[in-house]
Structure formats: structure tokens, C-alpha cells
Amino acid sequence: MPQNxxxxxxxxxxxxxxxxxxxxxxxxxxxxxxxxxxIEKNSPDVVVFPTCTEQVAxxxxxxxxxxxxxxxxxxxxxxxxxxxxxxxxVMIVLTRMKQILEIxxxxxxxxxxxxxxxxxxxxxLRGTGLHYAPDPSSQGAxxxxxxxxxxxxxxxxxxxxxxxxxxxxVECVLPDGEIVCLGGPVDESPGCDLVGAMVGSxxxxxxxxxxxxxxxxxxxxxxxxxGVFDSVDDATNAISAIIGHGIVPAALEMLDQGIIVALxxxxxxxxPLDASAVLLIEVDGLEVGLDAQQQxxxxxxxxxxxxxxxxxxxxAERARLWKCRKQAFGAIGRLSPSYCTQDGVVPxxxxxxxLRRITEIGNRHRIRIVNVFHAGDGNIHPILLFDxxxxxxxxxxxxxxxxxxxxxxxxxxxxxxxxxxxxxxxGFMRRMFTADSLDVMARxxxxxxxxxxxxxxxxxxxxxGCGLEMKGSHRKAAV
Amino acid sequence: xxxxxxxxxxxxxxxxxxxxxxVSNPGSxxxxxxxxxxxxxxxxxxxxxxxxxxxxxxxSPRGRIYLMRxxxxxxxxxxxxxxxxxxxCLDCRACExxxxxxxQYGKLIEPFRVAMETTEPNGRGKTHDWFHRWILFGLFTQxxxxxxxxxxxxxxxxxxxxRWIEATGLWRLLPQRIGRLLTLLPRLGxxxxxxxxxxxxxxRRRARVVLFKGCVGDVMFGSTNWATARVLQANGCDxxxxxxxxxxxxxxxxxxxxxxARELADQNLAALKPADVDAIVVNIAGCGSMLKDYGHHWxxxxxxxxxxxxxxxxxxxxxxxxxxxxxxxxxxPHKVTYHDACHLAHAQRVREAPRRLLRRIxxxxxxxxxxxxxxxxxxxxxxxxEPEMADRLARRKLQNILETGVRVVVTGNAGCLLQIAxxxxxxxxxxxxxxxxxxxxxxxxxxxxxx
Ligand code: SF4
Ligand code: SF4
Numbered sequence: 055m056p057q058n059x060x061x062x063x064x065x066x067x068x069x070x071x072x073x074x075x076x077x078x079x080x081x082x083x084x085x086x087x088x089x090x091x092x093i094e095k096n097s098p099d100v101v102v103f104p105t106c107t108e109q110v111a112x113x114x115x116x117x118x119x120x121x122x123x124x125x126x127x128x129x130x131x132x133x134x135x136x137x138x139x140x141x142x143x144v145m146i147v148l149t150r151m152k153q154i155l156e157i158x159x160x161x162x163x164x165x166x167x168x169x170x171x172x173x174x175x176x177x178x179l180r181g182t183g184l185h186y187a188p189d190p191s192s193q194g195a196x197x198x199x200x201x202x203x204x205x206x207x208x209x210x211x212x213x214x215x216x217x218x219x220x221x222x223x224v225e226c227v228l229p230d231g232e233i234v235c236l237g238g239p240v241d242e243s244p245g246c247d248l249v250g251a252m253v254g255s256x257x258x259x260x261x262x263x264x265x266x267x268x269x270x271x272x273x274x275x276x277x278x279x280x281g282v283f284d285s286v287d288d289a290t291n292a293i294s295a296i297i298g299h300g301i302v303p304a305a306l307e308m309l310d311q312g313i314i315v316a317l318x319x320x321x322x323x324x325x326p327l328d329a330s331a332v333l334l335i336e337v338d339g340l341e342v343g344l345d346a347q348q349q350x351x352x353x354x355x356x357x358x359x360x361x362x363x364x365x366x367x368x369x370a371e372r373a374r375l376w377k378c379r380k381q382a383f384g385a386i387g388r389l390s391p392s393y394c395t396q397d398g399v400v401p402x403x404x405x406x407x408x409l410r411r412i413t414e415i416g417n418r419h420r421i422r423i424v425n426v427f428h429a430g431d432g433n434i435h436p437i438l439l440f441d442x443x444x445x446x447x448x449x450x451x452x453x454x455x456x457x458x459x460x461x462x463x464x465x466x467x468x469x470x471x472x473x474x475x476x477x478x479x480x481g482f483m484r485r486m487f488t489a490d491s492l493d494v495m496a497r498x499x500x501x502x503x504x505x506x507x508x509x510x511x512x513x514x515x516x517x518x519g520c521g522l523e524m525k526g527s528h529r530k531a532a533v
Numbered sequence: 534x535x536x537x538x539x540x541x542x543x544x545x546x547x548x549x550x551x552x553x554x555x556v557s558n559p560g561s562x563x564x565x566x567x568x569x570x571x572x573x574x575x576x577x578x579x580x581x582x583x584x585x586x587x588x589x590x591x592x593s594p595r596g597r598i599y600l601m602r603x604x605x606x607x608x609x610x611x612x613x614x615x616x617x618x619x620x621x622c623l624d625c626r627a628c629e630x631x632x633x634x635x636x637q638y639g640k641l642i643e644p645f646r647v648a649m650e651t652t653e654p655n656g657r658g659k660t661h662d663w664f665h666r667w668i669l670f671g672l673f674t675q676x677x678x679x680x681x682x683x684x685x686x687x688x689x690x691x692x693x694x695x696r697w698i699e700a701t702g703l704w705r706l707l708p709q710r711i712g713r714l715l716t717l718l719p720r721l722g723x724x725x726x727x728x729x730x731x732x733x734x735x736x737r738r739r740a741r742v743v744l745f746k747g748c749v750g751d752v753m754f755g756s757t758n759w760a761t762a763r764v765l766q767a768n769g770c771d772x773x774x775x776x777x778x779x780x781x782x783x784x785x786x787x788x789x790x791x792x793x794a795r796e797l798a799d800q801n802l803a804a805l806k807p808a809d810v811d812a813i814v815v816n817i818a819g820c821g822s823m824l825k826d827y828g829h830h831w832x833x834x835x836x837x838x839x840x841x842x843x844x845x846x847x848x849x850x851x852x853x854x855x856x857x858x859x860x861x862x863x864x865x866p867h868k869v870t871y872h873d874a875c876h877l878a879h880a881q882r883v884r885e886a887p888r889r890l891l892r893r894i895x896x897x898x899x900x901x902x903x904x905x906x907x908x909x910x911x912x913x914x915x916x917x918x919e920p921e922m923a924d925r926l927a928r929r930k931l932q933n934i935l936e937t938g939v940r941v942v943v944t945g946n947a948g949c950l951l952q953i954a955x956x957x958x959x960x961x962x963x964x965x966x967x968x969x970x971x972x973x974x975x976x977x978x979x980x981x982x983x984x
Contacts, residue, residue, distance in 0.1 A: 077589070077591075078613050079612070080609065081600065081603065081610070082591055082613050084599060084608070084609060085590045085591055085599045085600070088573065089575065090573060090574050090575055092572075092573050103588055129575055129578055130575050130578075130590065131574065131575040131578075147589075149584075149588030149589075150535060152589040169588065173579075173581075192574075192576055194576060194579055195575055195579045319635075320633055323931060382633075383633070384572070384574050384576050384632065385633040385634060385635075387572045387632075387633070387635060387636065391569040391572075392569075392572065425911075431615050
């Protein structure tokens with residue numbers, strides 16, 4: 055039993071969610087000590103599984119009254135420690151709130167609970183001619199609630215935008231237990247964009263319990279191409295050339311040789327193992343312009359020295375290609391026992407530069423780094439391979455990661471494109487934003503979350519002295 | 534921060550295999566490197582039936598791997614709670630299909646459970662009870678005894694007393710697992726004659742195969758075994774059906790009884806003589822995946838023989854798809870839907886072959902099934918030992934089936950056939966549940982399908 059909790063808390067939680075809805079045994083809590091980011095860990099003291107908004111509100115009130123920190127969690131696929139219970143306390147797991155409440159094809163919106171897995175919505179929409187556009191690579195497992203928290207992107211954000219562009223409204227529970235609705239099924243609501251503020255707030259403002267999402271019409275057709283290049287520079291130049299020509303691909307992804315080898319081992323797609331880089335390019339829209347666009351892209355790739363440009367023959371081949379791309383991170387397990395995926399953004403024209411820097415940094419720290427990323431919007435994902443059992447290697451990985459992200463900032467970019475700040479990037483906030491900007495954010499958070507009981511130690515650096523701040527030197531190596 | 538000092542370091546030696554195996558820790562039976570394959574990404578969670586139902590990560594693949602590793606590292610004890618999460622696993626291997634890192638989950642959970650069985654306090658594991666001893670091991674795996682046991686069941690069915698027992702819910706008064714067993718029984722037709730030990734190819738001879746009959750399958754699905762043999766014949770195969778073959782051993786092995794399973798495996802090695810044939814053909818996915826695993830379950834002098842045996846094993850759909858199916862002539866103007874048996878789709882990675890074969894039947898239409906590869910809850914003997922979760926999954930499966938509007942379900946595993954048929958009977962729906970070979974056989978014989 056956790057020592058620092060008021061003794062009345064667990065019985066109170068049991069009254070709210072029942073015995074099936076509470077975990078308090080040490081062994082049961084262990085798996086909740088981290089998410090997809092495994093470098094830092096901390097076990098919650100209690101886990102609860104509410105099944106409706108009312109229960110969430112009651113649990114929140116109960117935590118507030120007890121003065122205990124609480125943090126929401128969905129599928130736990132965050133790569134930045136977004137679900138880490140920094141101060142221990144109560145973890146509110148929303149995986150039992152997993153219903154699709156409404157699909158309205160005429161007004162093109164759906165209402166879902168936060169625990170709905172992203173791909174379930176798309177599956178439920180099969181046959182309607184509509185889909186939910188944000189398609190993070192982990193869409194087979196991550197929840198829409200988690201997507202809202204981190205404002206998730208995905209390969210198709212280049213054309214369709216990120217989660218915030220597709221959320222019409224949310225119902226949420228504020229840290230004082232009040233249930234509020236922001237926005238709703240209609241598109242425009244006057245006043246301050248509170249929905250926009252909620253999306254991407256990483257659970258520091260409120261716990262989202264219901265989401266109205268926009269549904270997007272399926273494009274009439276797709277053309278999916280695979281450009282094979284003998285040098286990374288040629289590939290990145292091709293990216294610039296394509297965008298420079300005013301083409302907006304639905305997706306434009308780059309995979310380097312290291313990742314190609316892992317994917318080939320996992321999926322046997324037939325990727326050329328000797329290529330230095332491949333570009334996965336997709337255009338979609340009305341059938342009528344697609345062939346011309348495709349022709350243009352093939353041409354541009356050739357001009358930049360592409361060895362060949364392959365076309366996906368049919369829907370099945372397209373689906374396989376995307377499956378490979380989306381599961382790329384997971385396939386890393388085949389290359390090394392542990393990995394750390396970075397998530398930085400640079401202006402597109404800086405891609406060749408940053409990739410050269412990454413190689414150089416990797417060499418200097420003797421860390422192997424492979425790359426797979428959303429090239430179209432300059433969102434890079436260098437993946438650092440290491441063995442977690444060697445603490446010295448872990449230090450080198452952290453050092454190399456920091457240098458890469460520093461470089462992103464130096465190029466005028468950002469330290470996260472889509473994974474969020476979580477606990478991983480919190481140290482960079484002061485470098486990314488001015489003290490004034492951070493102060494505005496902190497004050498906004500305080501307005502809703504005055505005691506910082508909800509998701510403490512996340513996203514915004516806390517003032518020194520509260521004991522929750524994470525420091526790089528305290529990071530532990532463990533999985 | 535983390536309350537534990539650093540739980541990993543003191544166990545470094547166990548990882549490298551230098552420490553002496555610790556008999557009290559079930560994790561010592563596992564190759565530690567396999568734990569490290571898991572990068573904790575969580576991409577497998579939504580594929581796991583128990584997690585999808587319960588939402589608790591301890592009942593997800595990532596959680597179970599973490600628990601097993603926690604026990605192995607000595608971070609947590611193998612408490613009854615931890616055991617429950619591991620026992621609740623269906624061993625359906627959906628997580629293996631979903632995992633991009635290639636984690637071989639089966640090679641973690643199976644040896645761990647075997648070891649868990651033997652480390653049960655006072656040596657009496659969950660599978661040492663009367664039900665396992667007399668019914669699962671004593672009856673199920675012995676076709677002759679099973680046939681005898683089915684005589685009264687046939688009588689009940691002939692007199693329609695079974696329907697009365699089901700309709701009135703009287704079966705719930707029997708000891709739970711016996712009651713469930715009774716409701717699982719399919720409508721038993723007249724007893725099919727035993728298969729002869731040899732059936733010759735029809736037309737040009739293209740292959741020589743041995744047919745594995747299975748123990749439960751042989752008794753309850755005699756007609757499907759006949760259909761399978763005829764389909765093989767029609768495809769130019771000489772079919773050998775040696776009398777001396779025995780149960781594949783999966784029931785024992787999955788209940789944690791490794792030794793009896795090894796004995797059965799070696800009897801099959803002797804009976805099925807892999808060197809003399811092109812393939813060992815199996816029509817029950819559960820048995821097929823066990824036979825394919827013979828090579829790595831036991832590490833002793835015969836391991837190489839077992840590996841060679843395993844290399845010859847093919848699911849019947851996989852085999853026919855590789856051989857090239859002789860076009861089935863008879864039309865079957867029906868809509869059907871296909872349920873992916875876990876031990877076919879996940880354990881053996883056979884997904885498209887059965888669909889391809891079925892599409893060759895003239896006028897047959899396949900409607901896709903939502904969550905077609907989510908376990909139906911049968912999972913070997915799981916529906917007898919974990920009734921609650923099994924029922925939840927059966928209801929979910931039936932719901933998805935009913936949504937297709939189709940009344941014929943096709944699937945390649947005996948357990949699934951029984952489970953889906955049982956659920957539809959209990960809920961009062963009329964559903965035909967068939968094996969792909971049943972349909973192909975009808976087509977080759979130009980017969981109609983009756984519903
Ligand atoms: S089993 Fe595979 S998919 Fe699941 S968490 Fe581990 S690495 Fe990821
Ligand atoms: S085998 Fe099936 S039930 Fe067990 S963890 Fe994997 S997916 Fe879940």
C-alpha cells in the first residue's frame with residue numbers, strides 16, 4: 055500500500071468505480087510506471103478505470119479533496135513520457151471509455167469517448183466514404199483521447215493538418231471536478247478558441263471525456279510512389295523540388311537505409327536494401343489530375359538523381375507500404391534492444407543540413423542512428439539505437455539527442471513535431487520559448503489547474519524548489 | 534521517483550545465463566534476450582482480446598511481458614494476482630502479428646506457464662485438478678474413450694433432451710465445466726466410419742501426404758476429416774492416414790504439462806514418418822500450430838528430428854494454396870463470412886490462403902467480418918477453464934457475425950467451430966459453421982449447401 059496517500063482515498067475510489075475499477079497492488083501498478091518512453095519511470099500509487107464522465111468527475115473531486123496528484127492515460131503509447139505519473143498519485147486510465155457514441159455522416163462529424171482507438175473510428179466508417187484524417191503511425195493502438203492531448207500528427211498531416219484541425223469540440227472534466235463542454239458539432243464558435251487550447255495541452259488543463267471530431271471525405275483516388283535514391287542528399291533535394299513546384303502531396307516520407315533494412319526484415323515488402331534513402335510519396339484527390347501530378351513527381355525525382363521510382367500497383371500494395379511505414383518504430387526492435395525516437399522539426403530546406411549533422415553527431419558519440427520521418431513538413435525522427443543495460447551508452451544517447459535537438463532549434467525549428475513535450479523535452483522549453491511566453495502559458499494553466507494537481511511536472515517547466523522538476527543528470531537508464 | 538533501487542543490475546548474471554537456473558523462479562526457464570525484444574511501444578495492445586475487453590494493461594501483451602520480466606528480475610513476486618493476468622492470456626498470438634519488433638510472445642508465455650505450473654505452492658497447479666486429469670487429458674486426447682463418451686450424448690441429442698437442457702438453462706446446474714462441455718457439443722450426426730489408412734489420388738498424382746486427424750477432431754468432426762481427405766484426393770494427392778498417430782499434445786503442453794506432450798510428439802514422429810511424404814497435412818489450426826512448434830519446445834537429442842518433422846507440417850489451406858487448387862466445379866450460391874482462427878492467422882500466419890481457396894468456388898461470396906482475427910474465446914480448452922472471458926469474447930464474435938447479415942461462417946479450427954456454434958445456439962440464432970474443406974468438398978461433389 056502506498057505510504058503517502060490518505061487512507062480514505064482508496065476506499066473512496068472503490069466506492070466510485072467498484073472493485074473491478076481500481077488497481078492498488080504493487081505488481082499491478084508496475085506496468086503503468088512508464089509508456090513508450092522508457093528512460094524515466096515512476097509508478098502511480100493507484101490506477102482507476104472510470105467508465106463514464108460522471109465517474110471521472112467524482113474521481114477528480116476525490117483527488118482534489120485529498121490533495122493527491124492525478125494524471126490521465128490512454129493506451130500509453132506516448133514516446134515522450136506523456137503518461138508518466140511524475141508525482142505518483144492517482145492515474146486515471148480511460149481505456150474503458152471506448153465507445154463511438156455517434157456517427158453523423160450528413161453533418162460529417164463523429165462523437166467518441168477518449169478511449170476509442172484511432173483506427174476503430176476509421177474501421178467503423180468503412181463504407182460511408184468518410185474517414186478520420188489524423189493518422190499517427192501508432193493509430194492501430196493509440197487512443198483519440200491521447201491524440202487530442204498531444205495534438206498528434208501522422209504522415210497525412212502534410213495536406214490534412216493535425217488533430218487540432220479535426221476536433222470540433224470536447225467535453226472535459228476540469229481539475230476541480232466540474233464538467234464543461236467546449237465547442238460541439240458545429241464548425242465555428244465565437245470567442246476565444248478554447249477547444250484549440252485544450253488540444254495539445256498534454257492533460258495539464260483538463261481530462262477530456264468526450265470528443266466531437268470532424269470527418270473527412272475519402273479522396274477519389276490515390277497515387278502512391280516509392281522513390282529510390284543512392285544518396286540522402288538527392289532524396290532531400292527531391293523533397294524540396296516537389297514542394298517547390300507547388301505540389302502538396304498528401305504525404306511525403308523519407309526512410310533511410312538503416313530503417314529500410316529493419317522494415318524489410320519485418321515485412322518483406324521488397325525494399326531495395328542497398329538504397330541510401332527512399333521517399334514514400336502519395337498524392338490524392340480527384341482522379342482527374344492525379345496522373346499528371348504523378349508524372350510530375352516521377353520527373354522531379356529523376357532530375358534529382360532517383361535510381362528508380364516505383365508505383366504502388368493497387369490498393370493492397372498501397373496498404374502494405376503504409377503498414378511498413380507506420381510500424382517502422384516498432385520494427386527497430388529487430389536492430390537493437392532499446393531505442394530512443396527523437397522528434398524535431400526544421401525548415402524543409404534545412405533537411406540536408408540536419409541529416410548530415412545527425413550522422414556526424416551519431417559518429418562522434420558512437421551511437422547508431424537511423425531515420426524515418428515526415429519529410430514534407432520537416433518533422434524529423436532520428437532513432438538512436440542502444441542497449442539499455444549499458445548506462446554509459448544511455449548517457450551517450452541522451453547527449454546525442456540533446457545535440458540533435460539543439461541543432462533543430464539553431465536551424466529555426468522546434469524540439470517536437472507531434473510527440474509532445476511530456477517529461478522528455480521539458481528541459482528544452484526554456485530554450486524554445488522566452489520567459490514571457492512560458493509565463494503566459496503557466497498563467498493560463500493556473501487559471502484552470504491552480505494547484506497543479508493535474509499532470510504535475512509535464513510540459514511546462516516548474517519553478518525551482520517544488521521538487522518535481524526532472525533534470526537530465528537524474529535520468530535513469532532502465533526499461 | 535522510482536521506489537526500487539535499481540532492480541535490474543543485481544540480476545545481470547541471470548541474463549547472461551551465468552547464474553545457476555533458479556528453480557523457484559519460472560522466469561529462469563526463459564531466454565532473457567526474448568524479453569529485450571520488447572521495446573515497450575504498446576503497439577500490440579489493441580490487438581489483444583483480453584485488453585480490448587478489460588482495458589487493463591496487465592491483461593495486455595506488453596503488460597504480461599512486463600510482469601513476466603518483473604518476476605524474472607525479482608522485482609515482483611509471482612502473486613496470485615500476477616498469475617491471474619498470465620492465466621487469462623488466451624495464447625492467441627494476436628500480439629505476435631501486431632508486434633513490429635518481432636517479439637515471440639508464445640516463446641515467453643508458454644515456457645513461463647509450464648514453469649509456473651511446477652512452482653505452484655505445494656506442487657498442485659491449477660491444472661492438477663480432476664477436470665484436467667480425467668476430462669482434458671484422460672478423455673479428450675483419447676479418441677477411443679471419447680467416442681465411447683459420446684454415445685450417451687448422441688442418445689440425448691436423438692431424443693432432443695440436449696436442446697431442452699440448453700433451452701431451460703439446466704446445464705448450469707451441472708459442475709460448471711461439464712455443463713459447458715455439454716453445450717459445446719455440436720449436433721452429432723450418425724457416427725462417421727473411420728478413415729481408411731490410405732486413399733489414392735484422383736487423376737494425375739501430384740503429391741503424397743499424410744493426414745493428421747487430431748483427437749477431438751477425429752471424433753467430433755469425422756465428416757470434416759472425410760471432406761478434407763476427399764478434397765486432397767481431388768487435388769491429386771495420395772493420402773496416408775496412419776492408425777498409430779496420437780494427439781498432438783497441445784492440450785497438455787498449454788496446461789503446463791510438458792513431459793506427456795513430449796511423449797506424444799515422439800509417438801507422432803514415429804507414426805507419421807515425415808521422410809516418406811511431401812507434407813503432413815492438418816485441418817485443425819490448433820494442432821497444426823502445435824506440430825509446427827515441435828522443433829523448439831524441447832531441447833534434447835531428438836530436437837533435430839522434431840525440427841525436420843515440423844518443417845513438413847502444413848495447414849490444409851496453406852498446402853492446397855501452395856500446390857495450386859484444382860478448380861472446384863460446383864457452384865455454391867451463398868454468402869459466407871470467414872473467421873480467422875488465432876492458431877491459423879496469428880500462430881501460423883495463414884490468412885489469405887483459405888480466402889483464396891474459397892474465392893475459387895463458383896458463386897460463393899465472402900463478406901468481410903469485422904474483427905475477423907480477434908479471438909472467439911475458444912482458444913483450445915480456454916472456454917472450459919476461463920468461462921467468463923470466453924463468453925465475453927464469444928458474444929462479441931457473434932455480434933460481429935450477425936452484423937454481416939450472413940448465416941454461414943467458415944473457419945479453420947475445431948475449437949472455433951464449436952465455440953461459435955454454441956454461442957449462436959444459446960442465443961437462439963440459426964448459423965451454419967463450417968470448415969473451408971466442408972465447402973470445397975461440396976463443390977467438388979456438386980452438392981448443395983443446406984442451412
Ligand atoms: S510486444 Fe511488441 S508491440 Fe508489444 S510492446 Fe513489446 S515491442 Fe511493442
Ligand atoms: S496471446 Fe492473445 S491474449 Fe495473450 S497477450 Fe497475446 S494477444 Fe493477448
